[in-house]
Amino acid sequence: MNVPLSNGLKVLDLFCCQGGASMGYHFAGFEVVGVDLSHQIRYPFRFVQSDALDFVREHGPEFDFIHASPPCQRYTLAQRIQKRDHPDLIAPTRAALEATGRPWVIENVEEAAGELRNPVTLCAATFGMHTYRHRLFETGGGLTLAPPQHQPHTAPLTKMGRPRAQGHFAHYVGNFSGVQDARNDMRVPWMNRDGIRECIPPAYTEYIGSALYASLLEVAA
Numbered sequence: 001m002n003v004p005l006s007n008g009l010k011v012l013d014l015f016c017c018q019g020g021a022s023m024g025y026h027f028a029g030f031e032v033v034g035v036d037l038s039h040q041i042r043y044p045f046r047f048v049q050s051d052a053l054d055f056v057r058e059h060g061p062e063f064d065f066i067h068a069s070p071p072c073q074r075y076t077l078a079q080r081i082q083k084r085d086h087p088d089l090i091a092p093t094r095a096a097l098e099a100t101g102r103p104w105v106i107e108n109v110e111e112a113a114g115e116l117r118n119p120v121t122l123c124a125a126t127f128g129m130h131t132y133r134h135r136l137f138e139t140g141g142g143l144t145l146a147p148p149q150h151q152p153h154t155a156p157l158t159k160m161g162r163p164r165a166q167g168h169f170a171h172y173v174g175n176f177s178g179v180q181d182a183r184n185d186m187r188v189p190w191m192n193r194d195g196i197r198e199c200i201p202p203a204y205t206e207y208i209g210s211a212l213y214a215s216l217l218e219v220a221a
């Protein structure tokens with residue numbers, strides 16, 4: 001992997017898991033620190049095991065930008081059917097981010113759209129992957145984001161549990177098969193199935209990181 005040119009700025013990645021979001025910011029030239037409640041042995045950058053909200057309240061202002069991916073279980077259809085109770089972390093995360101005075105983004109799944117303010121949707125097909133994986137991004141602290149043109153979903157989908165067929169798209173969810181194919185497709189070669197299922201493809205945050213850097217340069221000019 002080529003080492004990207006550093007832009008001298010630091011990103012805090014809250015709820016980092018195995019580091020899909022972090023890797024995109026790294027590709028965009030940022031130094032990254034990840035925070036997760038669970039120990040993440042596959043996380044490829046500096047890692048702090050902590051509650052994300054405690055950490056951002058104490059250290060948030062030390063960073064140039066903050067990314068947060070609060071766990072989405074509360075909002076997924078399967079969880080709502082099973083009526084499981086998960087705490088809402090989006091509102092307290094937003095409050096903690098706003099208090100830092102730094103630019104920030106909160107990422108989540110489409111089912112959480114009602115909890116997010118004017119989110120922008122990113123789709124993996126736009127970035128050349130063979131999956132769709134829509135994710136929503138709410139920005140704040142002065143950062144705004146223009147979404148790339150969304151391509152229509154026209155590719156046939158391989159059935160769950162089978163490896164992706166030639167020319168097909170796949171959903172890398174649940175107990176999907178074809179882990180190596182998913183690694184190659186989403187550019188996450190260090191992840192296992194658990195990380196892939198949860199992650200944002202690094203291309204999304206490389207896009208956001210580049211937009212952020214351009215907007216910071218504009219402010220500085």
Ligand SMILES: C[S@@+](CC[C@H](N)C(=O)[O-])C[C@H]1O[C@@H](n2cnc3c(N)ncnc32)[C@H](O)[C@@H]1O
Nearest residue numbers: 015016017019020021036037051052069199200
């Ligand atoms: C959806 S995953 C994040 C995926 C990540 N953005 C990526 O691109 O790879 C959510 C993560 O939040 C972590 N988590 C849950 N509650 C937390 C808390 N209170 N503080 C820190 N991390 C937490 C989980 O351990 C899990 O790894």
